[in-house]
Amino acid sequence: MVKKIAKKLQQLIFGKKNARGKEPIHFTKRLKAEIGTFKTVFDIGTFKGNFIDEILHINAAIDIHCFEPSSEAFDFLNLKFSQQSNIRLNNAAVSDYTGEASFNVNAFDETNSLLESASVDEHINNLTQKKSTQTVDVVKLSEYCLQHGVSEIDLIKIDTQGNSYNVLKGLEPLLKEKKIKYLYVEAEFIEIYKNEKLFSEIEMLMRGLDYAIMDIYNLNYLNKERLAWCDVLFAVKK
Numbered sequence: 605m606v607k608k609i610a611k612k613l614q615q616l617i618f619g620k621k622n623a624r625g626k627e628p629i630h631f632t633k634r635l636k637a638e639i640g641t642f643k644t645v646f647d648i649g650t651f652k653g654n655f656i657d658e659i660l661h662i663n664a665a666i667d668i669h670c671f672e673p674s675s676e677a678f679d680f681l682n683l684k685f686s687q688q689s690n691i692r693l694n695n696a697a698v699s700d701y702t703g704e705a706s707f708n709v710n711a712f713d714e715t716n717s718l719l720e721s722a723s724v725d726e727h728i729n730n731l732t733q734k735k736s737t738q739t740v741d742v743v744k745l746s747e748y749c750l751q752h753g754v755s756e757i758d759l760i761k762i763d764t765q766g767n768s769y770n771v772l773k774g775l776e777p778l779l780k781e782k783k784i785k786y787l788y789v790e791a792e793f794i795e796i797y798k799n800e801k802l803f804s805e806i807e808m809l810m811r812g813l814d815y816a817i818m819d820i821y822n823l824n825y826l827n828k829e830r831l832a833w834c835d836v837l838f839a840v841k842k
Contacts, residue, residue: 650677718765718767720798725827743774757783769806789837803833
């Protein structure tokens, strides 16, 4: 009964199936034929690996680079994927610099973030309330790609709870050279995390790099009234 009540509360707050609004990844249906030919995918904010499962279901041979800073989630990923040679697991956060940072572990683990939580309303605040911090490694993807000999990326998924803009800034050298084909990026319309860049700033950054919005998925609303966040599929402008 408690689980049913909690699920209903999340639906009332967010107007979606769970607190992060993650419905089935519909964009993979649109790109299914292309995913079958993809060679390299990056998953930024892997959490429990649902996105990996979705991609591997279409193309089991694809090379996937995963980044997950949470020690608990990373342990789960190790158990799940460590025997698969085409999956590289990185216990690290991603941003626009390389180093270390404090990672905020929140009441609802899917809201963990490098960024401090902002005050939104009572319901969201309960989910994003900080419980503890972990010191984590931070990776800048342009440097990571140089170190690991990655010259082109077919698809990047970014789900970093308010830090999408900084992840993209760390990819600028590859984006300028159009070395990334598709990007599936979480973007907020309201400030859920302090000082985060919102949808408009992310879109302007990508537009300036000659990437266009192909589609928008998983629209989420605050109290079913105000648009709160979504997932955006970007591709090189044609």
